Amino acid sequence: MKIVPNIHYTKSHEWFSSEGETVTVGITDHAQEELTDIVYVEPPGVGSEVKAGVAAAIVESVKAASDIYSPLSGTVTEINGEIVSNPALLNTDPFGTGWIYKMKPSSPVDYGNFLTDEGYRSHIAR
Amino acid sequence: MIDTNILKHSPLEAAHIRCGARMVEFGGWYMPVQYSGIIDEHRAVRTSAGMFDISHMGEVLVTGPEALPWLERLLTNRVGKLAVGRGQYTLMLDEQGGVIDDLIIYRTAVDAFFLVINAACRDLDLKWLTAHLTGIAAVKLEDLGDKYAAIAIQGPNSEKLLGKLYPSFEVPRRNGIGVLPDISHFDVPAFVARTGYTGEDGFELFVSASQVEELWSELLAEGAKPCGLGARDTLRLEMGYPLNGSDLSVKHTPLEANLGKYVALSDPEKCDFLGRHVLEVQRSSGINTLLSPLKLSVKGPPLRSHYPVLSNGVVVAETSSGALSPSLGEGIALAYLPFPLSAVGTQLEIEVRGRRYPASVSVLPFYKPERALNSHL
8 A cells, every 4th residue: 555755634534735826636645545536537627726624526436435535625727527427547547647636725735734754644544 | 324223233344444345334234335346347247257245135044844834824935846955935814814934944954944025124024933833832933044145156157166265065956055064063063055136147245243244355366256136136137036125015026026936826735825815816806007127229227116107198007116237238127017018029118307208018037147146935
């Protein structure tokens, strides 16, 4: 199982990274392992408002549908069209080409609310 | 978390864990849902050979000089048509014609019948059978569910694989059953039936719970891919085989479940079986609802059970089973549709999380296996 450094993690197994004003959101490797074969992704609409801790996307495996919670509140600026046509990217490259959406947070990010890679590692070990 | 203490355990549980299984509750049992992944396992069965632990299925042996006429009254298909060594798909109904269980019955001797029943129905079936045994001395009913474990080998390479394990064993024809002679020293005879729940050629091996782990290891060594209940579900749904509890229940008759060909209403030799009068009425006056195959007309989310089905914006049914077919890449489902809406090609919609997707009534099977069909029927 992979955990990458220098990005931020939620307890509900999403990750995000910041680049200037833009935040990229995805699910962790642990999450994709738990979800198993991902066959369908419903990302939020570009321009839609997402709220921290509220479902922003839906990921479906053969067996079940799961909500993906937005780590932050803000406006969706871009979605990853690749994962819509090839949902398996979430399984094979969750931290890279399997990202889900980019957003502009509505307020400054308080990184203290999120887990570091080390914090996330101990979170899932629990 | 699953409370495994209240669940029944397969004798293969340790073997599943070693194979990397993800375990779930199913029909009161703690069973593997997948190992390498449902899609991978599904494809293995469609292209080579997969094996499933089906130890959760119940086994019942009915013997005695009156066994045949007794079973004939409790089951919808004509048991008397079975030669020794043959099996048939059949249904057990209540007095109202509702489906208690669907099962396969094999005739293993002139006066001996081996019934394979659904895991979740074991207690209910046995209660039902026992209740109808009152006053009948010439029938012996044995619940062998705990003595037997079972493995299904399914896929085009199944026969080759079985041949490697038992080179001198003469394999039964489709829907037939045989006894493995070389392992008959166990507490129960080892039966090999050429049946399954996937639409592919394959076998179901009913063996003593004490020998099943060794059999699993041998099959694994010969290259059979361990497959879980997840793939079992997508494989059966591609064939349109109903799942009791989802697609079948006492609320529907076999005619409504589109299983009329397993009900011997037109067979002059068939006696008055339980539920028959209701089916006779339905046959003459027609049915109001029919379990029908639905296919999404667009790319969409995987279909699941309990999704609303709409006609002209009005909810007319809900799906009883659904999946994203791994073989076709299309959304497939079954639903009890109002009879007038069940004609092939009827345009409907299926609602998923408030969004409606166009669908139409399709034909079964959704997917046709390349080799001759080895139906469970």
